[in-house]
Amino acid sequence: HVQLVESGGGSVQAGGSLRLSCAASGYTANLYCMAWFRQAPGKEREGVAAIYTGGGSTYVADSVKGRFTISEDNAKNTLYLQMNTLKPEDTAMYYCAAESYCGRWYDPLTPMYWGQGTQVTVSS
Numbered sequence: 001h002v003q004l005v006e007s008g009g010g011s012v013q014a015g016g017s018l019r020l021s022c023a024a025s026g027y028t029a030n031l032y033c034m035a036w037f038r039q040a041p042g043k044e045r046e047g048v049a050a051i052y053t054g055g056g057s058t059y060v061a062d063s064v065k066g067r068f069t070i071s072e073d074n075a076k077n078t079l080y081l082q083m084n085t086l087k088p089e090d091t092a093m094y095y096c097a098a099e100s101y102c103g104r105w106y107d108p109l110t111p112m113y114w115g116q117g118t119q120v121t122v123s124s
Contacts, residue, residue, distance in 0.1 A: 002026040002113040004096045009118030016086050016122070022079040022096030022115055032056075033102035034079045035111065036070060038092035038120075047106030048094070049081060059105050064090070086122045093117040 008020040020036070035050035049070035050059045058070050069082040079096055097111035104110045 002028055002031065002098055004098060004113055004115035006094065006096045006115045006118040009094060009120045011121040011123065012086055014087055014122055014124050017082070017084045018086065018120060020081040020083070020094055020096075020118060020120075022081075024077045024079065024096075024098065028053075028077070028098065030100060031098040031112065033099040033105060034072065035097045035099060035102070035105050036079075036081045037095045037097055037108055037111075038090075039095070040089075040092040043092075045095070045108040047108070050099075050102045050105030051079070052102055057102070059102060061106065083120070086120075088122050088124045090120060091122050092120060094120050 003025045005023045032053055036048040037045050038048050039045040048061050051070045067085045071080045095117045096115035098113040099111045
């Protein structure tokens with residue numbers, strides 16, 4: 001069983017920054033891809049960014065490219081999402097997810113495990 005626990009969400013004004021964290025525990029040996037998704041009210045869940053664990057490739061959605069950075073600390077089994085220059089349209093619940101591989105990292109049907117989510121609210 002794998003547990004994913006997000007933290008770091010909050011309220012910020014447009015142009016501000018937040019860093020989300022996702023602590024992973026349990027049997028993660030076969031989960032080579034970690035990702036962030038988000039879901040705004042009335043919208044579908046969408047992939048934001050993903051990373052192959054162990055220092056591999058990263059992927060970022062076009063909507064956040066140049067503003068969001070995904071990273072990991074393997075020693076701490078923790079995934080991060082640094083979010084800069086936040087916009088009101090970034091307001092959503094952000095979820096950490098674990099997948100076997102990153103081939104379809106953006107597809108919300110792909111992850112095997114999900115965190116409970118952390119709310120990000122950006123005001124104009």
